[in-house]
Structures are given as C-alpha cells and as structure tokens.
Amino acid sequence: MLKKLLHRPQAVVGMLMMLTVLTVMAAAPCFAPNDPNKIDILHKLAAPCEQYPLGTDEMGRCILSRLIFAARVSMSISLPAIGAIAAISVLLATFCAYTGGIADRIFVILSNIFMALPPFLVAMTLVGLFESKAFSIIISIVIAMWVWNAQVVRTYVLREKNKPYIVTCRMSGCSELRIILRHIIPNIFPHLLVLYSTGLSGVIIMISGYAFLGLGLEAGAAEWGAMLVGANKLIFSHPELIAYPGLCILFAAAGFNLFGEALRDICDPGED
Amino acid sequence: MKHILSRLLMLAVVMFGVTLLTFFYTSLSPVDAAQALAVRRYTRPTDEQITEVRHELGLDRPFASQYINWLGNAVRGDFGDSYNTGKPIIEELSASMRPTFAMALMSLVFTALLSIPLGVLSAARRGGFADKTVYLFGIVCMSVPNYWIGFMLMIVFAVNIPLFSIMGADSLKDLVLPSLAIAIPTAAANIRVFRSSLIEGYNSDFVLYARARGISEARIAGMVNRFALPPLITLLGQSFGFTIAGSAMIEFVFSIPGVGSMLVTALSSRDTVTVNACVLVIAAIFVAVIFLAEVVNTLIDPTRRSKEGAYAEKTAA
Numbered sequence: 206m207l208k209k210l211l212h213r214p215q216a217v218v219g220m221l222m223m224l225t226v227l228t229v230m231a232a233a234p235c236f237a238p239n240d241p242n243k244i245d246i247l248h249k250l251a252a253p254c255e256q257y258p259l260g261t262d263e264m265g266r267c268i269l270s271r272l273i274f275a276a277r278v279s280m281s282i283s284l285p286a287i288g289a290i291a292a293i294s295v296l297l298a299t300f301c302a303y304t305g306g307i308a309d310r311i312f313v314i315l316s317n318i319f320m321a322l323p324p325f326l327v328a329m330t331l332v333g334l335f336e337s338k339a340f341s342i343i344i345s346i347v348i349a350m351w352v353w354n355a356q357v358v359r360t361y362v363l364r365e366k367n368k369p370y371i372v373t374c375r376m377s378g379c380s381e382l383r384i385i386l387r388h389i390i391p392n393i394f395p396h397l398l399v400l401y402s403t404g405l406s407g408v409i410i411m412i413s414g415y416a417f418l419g420l421g422l423e424a425g426a427a428e429w430g431a432m433l434v435g436a437n438k439l440i441f442s443h444p445e446l447i448a449y450p451g452l453c454i455l456f457a458a459a460g461f462n463l464f465g466e467a468l469r470d471i472c473d474p475g476e477d
Numbered sequence: 478m479k480h481i482l483s484r485l486l487m488l489a490v491v492m493f494g495v496t497l498l499t500f501f502y503t504s505l506s507p508v509d510a511a512q513a514l515a516v517r518r519y520t521r522p523t524d525e526q527i528t529e530v531r532h533e534l535g536l537d538r539p540f541a542s543q544y545i546n547w548l549g550n551a552v553r554g555d556f557g558d559s560y561n562t563g564k565p566i567i568e569e570l571s572a573s574m575r576p577t578f579a580m581a582l583m584s585l586v587f588t589a590l591l592s593i594p595l596g597v598l599s600a601a602r603r604g605g606f607a608d609k610t611v612y613l614f615g616i617v618c619m620s621v622p623n624y625w626i627g628f629m630l631m632i633v634f635a636v637n638i639p640l641f642s643i644m645g646a647d648s649l650k651d652l653v654l655p656s657l658a659i660a661i662p663t664a665a666a667n668i669r670v671f672r673s674s675l676i677e678g679y680n681s682d683f684v685l686y687a688r689a690r691g692i693s694e695a696r697i698a699g700m701v702n703r704f705a706l707p708p709l710i711t712l713l714g715q716s717f718g719f720t721i722a723g724s725a726m727i728e729f730v731f732s733i734p735g736v737g738s739m740l741v742t743a744l745s746s747r748d749t750v751t752v753n754a755c756v757l758v759i760a761a762i763f764v765a766v767i768f769l770a771e772v773v774n775t776l777i778d779p780t781r782r783s784k785e786g787a788y789a790e791k792t793a794a
Contacts, residue, residue, distance in 0.1 A: 317487065318494030321764045323722035326756055329744060330502050410622045414726050417624060418741050436628060437730070444632045451625035458620035466616065 216467035222460025230280040239267035241274040241427040271427040283408040286346040298358035324349035361393040402465035406458035513747040556754035577735035581720040587660035596671030618665035624726035627658035674705040707774040714770030718763030
C-alpha cells in the first residue's frame with residue numbers, strides 16, 4: 206500500500222503538504238519571527254519589512270506569526286475532532302451493520318433524523334456548550350459530523366460482511382469479534398483513511414468558518430478564519446491581507462484532500 | 478407511488494425527531510436565557526427579577542411540558558416573540574428568509590451549470606488533459622472556504638473590475654457573486670460524483686448491449702446521463718439545504734440581511750426561541766428538498782422504486 210502511494214506523485218505531494226502543516230503546528234514558535242499577539246500600535250498595517258516579513262494587520266500584529274500560530278490553533282482542534290469522529294463512527298457503525306437486525310434498523314432511523322440537520326447548523330447551536338472554548342468546538346463538530354461518517358462506514362461494513370471470505374471464516378470457527386477486528390476492519394481500513402483524511406480538510410474549513418463568524422474562539426485569537434473578521438474594511442486598501450489566510454487554509458486542506466483522493470484511486474482502481 | 482408514500486411516513490418520523498433534537502440541542506446550552514434577558518431589561522437584575530423573567534418565559538417548567546407547548550405553537554407557525562426585539566419571530570424570519578432563499582436558488586442553478594457540463598467533459602475525456610485540469614480545479618476549490626472565495630470574487634469583480642456592488646441584496650444582480658462563491662466549492666465536490674457515476678454507466682452491461690444493437694452514441698449518451706443523474710440530484714438537493722444552513726458566512730461577507738446572520742445574532746445574544754425557530758425552519762427546508770430530490774429520482778429512474786412496488790406493477794399489468 207505504502208509502495209503504491211509513493212509511486213503516485215499526487216500522494217507524495219499531499220503527504221509532503223500534510224507533513225509541512227504538522228511541522229509548522231508542532232514548531233510554531235521556532236518559525237514565527239514575532240509574538241503573534243503582540244500589538245504594535247505604531248506599525249499599523251505596515252508594509253512588509255525586515256521585522257515583519259508579511260507586514261502587520263490593523264492592530265499592528267505580525268501577519269506571518271499569526272498565520273503560523275493559526276496552524277496550531279486549527280490543527281489542535283481538528284485533529285482531536287476527527288479522531289473522536291473516527292472512533293465513534295467506526296465503533297457504532299461496525300457494530301450495527303455487522304450484527305444487523307433491530308440494532309441496524311434503529312441506527313438507520315436515528316441517522317435519518319440526525320442527518321436532517323445540516324452539520325454546520327448543529328455545530329453552530331452547540332458551540333457555546335462548555336467552559337473551554339476549544340473543547341466545546343471539538344464536541345460540537347463531533348456531534349454534528351459523526352452520523353455522516355457513520356453512515357459511510359456502515360455501507361463499507363455491509364459490503365464487506367457479505368463477501369465469501371467472511372463466510373469461510375465463520376465456517377472455520379472464527380469468533381465474531383475476531384472477524385470484525387482481524388478481517389473486516391483491516392480490509393476497509395484504506396477506505397476509512399480516505400474518509401477521514403478528506404473529512405479532516407472539511408473540519409479545518411468548518412473551524413475557520415466558526416472563527417470567521419466570531420463563534421467559539423476567544424476574540425482576537427490567531428486563527429485563519431478569525432484573521433478575516435473585518436476584512437471587508439481592508440478590501441480596497443489591503444486585499445493581500447485577505448488572500449493570505451485563505452491560501453493557508455487552501456494549503457492545509459488541499460494536502461489532506463490530495464492524499465485522500467490519491468488513496469481513493471488506489472482503493473478503487475476500477476474507475477480509471 | 479407506494480415507495481413515495483413510505484418515504485412520506487419516514488419523513489414524518491424524521492421531522493418529529495428533528496423538533497425534539499432541535500429543542501434538546503438549544504436547551505443543552507449552559508447559558509441561561511432568562512438571566513440574559515433580565516440583564517438586558519434591568520441591567521443589574523436581582524434574583525427575584527431573574528426568577529420572574531424565568532417564570533414569564535415559562536423556563537421554570539419541566540422540559541417535556543416546555544417542549545410540548547413549543548411544538549404545539551410551532552406547528553401552527555407561531556414561534557413566539559423574540560427575547561431580543563420582542564417582535565414575533567415569524568415576521569423577522571420570513572423577511573430574512575427571502576434573500577437567503579433567492580441566493581440558495583441561484584447558487585443551485587450555478588452549481589448545476591458548473592457540475593453537469595464539467596462532469597460530462599471529464600468523463601468523456603477520462604485521463605486526458607481536460608479531465609486532469611477539472612480534477613485539480615476540483616481539489617483546489619474543495620479546499621477553500623466559500624466565504625474566502627466570496628472575498629476573492631469581490632476583489633476581482635467588484636473592486637478591480639467594478640461590475641458588481643460589494644454589498645446588499647436589493648436586486649438579483651447583487652446575489653450573483655455570493656451565489657457563485659457558494660456554487661464553486663459545491664460544484665467541485667459534485668463533479669467528482671457525477672463523473673464516477675457517468676463512468677459507471679458507460680461501463681455497465683446495458684451500454685454494451687445498446688452498442689451491440691447499433692444504437693447511436695448520442696442516444697447512448699442520453700441513456701447514460703439518465704442513469705448517472707440521480708446521485709447528482711440527491712447531492713444538489715443536499716447542497717441547497719447546506720447553503721441555507723451555512724449561509725451566515727457568505728451573508729457576512731456581502732452584508733446580506735439573511736437567515737444566517739439572523740441565526741448568528743440570535744446565538745450570540747442567547748435568544749434561544751429565535752435560534753429554535755431558525756434551526757427548525759432550516760431543517761424543515763432541508764428535509765423537504767431532500768424528499769423532493771428523491772421524488773425526482775424516482776421519476777427519472779424507475780428501478781429505484783421498491784421491489785414490492787415493481788412487483789405490484791408487474792402483476793397489475
């Protein structure tokens with residue numbers, strides 16, 4: 206699998222982009238030239254110079270440093286969120302789809318109800334749920350998104366469990382748990398990786414949306430979406446300040462999308 | 478017909494679940510709506526005043542009784558008065574729904590106009606230059622938030638080339654840029670799906686058979702399109718609902734007084750009745766549109782009708 210991935214330029218580019226984002230997230234203080242929240246009122250909207258490589262924003266804060274630290278904010282919310290979504294959706298969907306019967310019936314009805322509410326709407330209403338702002342964003346995203354992912358996992362499990370090799374396993378005396386853990390999950394794993402890798406890019410975009418609306422994060426937090434708050438005022442004078450955060454979101458999200466889509470092509474080779 | 482009826486029954490169950498879920502989600506919030514309103518009314522409310530407001534709003538009653546009361550009124554289209562403005566919510570909601578709905582409709586048209594031709598193109602030129610270009614364009618557009626595309630369109634088509642105005646929703650022309658901003662990332666995701674279902678269509682047995690019978694390629698293309706459309710129609714329906722639900726960001730960018738900005742204002746001022754009303758109406762639209770998409774799909778593709786339905790038709794004939 207890894208070998209196949211390394212032979213695809215698209216997957217390699219995607220992985221490099223993912224690695225870059227994760228490195229920037231881990232070592233943000235090493236890359237950032239300035240404190241992202243230090244206000245330098247004398248240098249408002251400064252042009253790029255030696256001290257501020259990309260200039261400063263309307264409060265005199267270093268743009269480059271804010272862009273770098275924003276990777277940390279964004280990833281520290283989106284990674285746990287997608288992890289929790291993955292755990293919940295795999296556990297629940299595998300159990301319901303594999304056992305079938307009444308559990309699956311209930312799951313279908315419940316997921317129909319949960320899927321009647323668009324995820325962004327759910328997440329918006331839940332975003333003020335807990336004291337900790339980052340934690341409540343994570344929880345709200347998990348509640349909003351788990352069902353959409355669980356639905357996909359369910360179809361994978363249903364497709365896999367009717368394959369002849371599963372029947373063979375059962376005939377040779379495999380326990381149900383062993384079939385799930387050793388056969389079904391490993392076989393659908395690449396598909397899951399596709400789902401959660403492209404899902405992660407969706408979560409990154411969703412978080413930036415919250416920050417842009419001023420929901421969830423602290424005011425003035427260094428986040429890509431938050432940096433676009435009030436951008437309307439800059440549209441005539443400093444359009445480049447609007448471009449930078451979006452390009453960062455593009456870079457982060459495209460990395461996961463490129464990787465996920467390349468993996469999808471490897472998983473379903475029949476299409477091309 | 479039977480298929481549609483059973484879907485309608487499911488729809489009723491779903492809608493009931495949605496009202497329960499909506500009410501539950503907003504009451505989960507730790508923010509006390511009574512306290513928020515009391516602060517607005519008395520600046521520094523005493524405990525008695527807060528209790529009084531809570532009683533007035535009916536928030537001291539048990540959850541079930543609050544829910545039944547709210548549901549009973551909501552069914553009749555009465556969502557109560559906003560905690561914030563004191564005016565009936567339904568008036569504000571219907572006023573703010575108008576621009577959002579127009580924007581969602583227009584972006585639906587743009588999405589279809591972008592995804593159908595580009596999907597057909599990339600399926601026809603599979604693996605070729607056009608296909609690869611569309612693929613790359615799709616990945617890029619899927620990876621950016623739509624409100625940022627909105628800003629970029631605004632910079633290009635309203636600031637540098639002043640074709641459109643940068644704010645307001647007075648005429649249809651004002652909605653072109655916001656609708657386009659919503660349509661671009663949505664179309665990017667749809668093209669992918671349409672392309673693969675077109676390819677699946679071309680690879681299926683009925684195309685082989687049609688070719689063997691000597692049916693012209695143009696007619697085969699028509700058949701394949703009919704085969705490949707249903708997933709796209711479902712997606713289009715879904716994205717219409719997503720557009721209304723996620724309209725807040727685009728409305729902020731283009732200063733449109735729509736339902737998204739109404740919802741955000743209500744959320745940040747803890748106006749829970751308004752939040753409930755907005756969420757419920759948006760969910761109802763979402764469910765209705767998805768149902769409509771399903772009906773259209775059933776009309777396009779008869780094999781979608783349930784097996785029993787097909788059997789009944791056969792025996793009747």
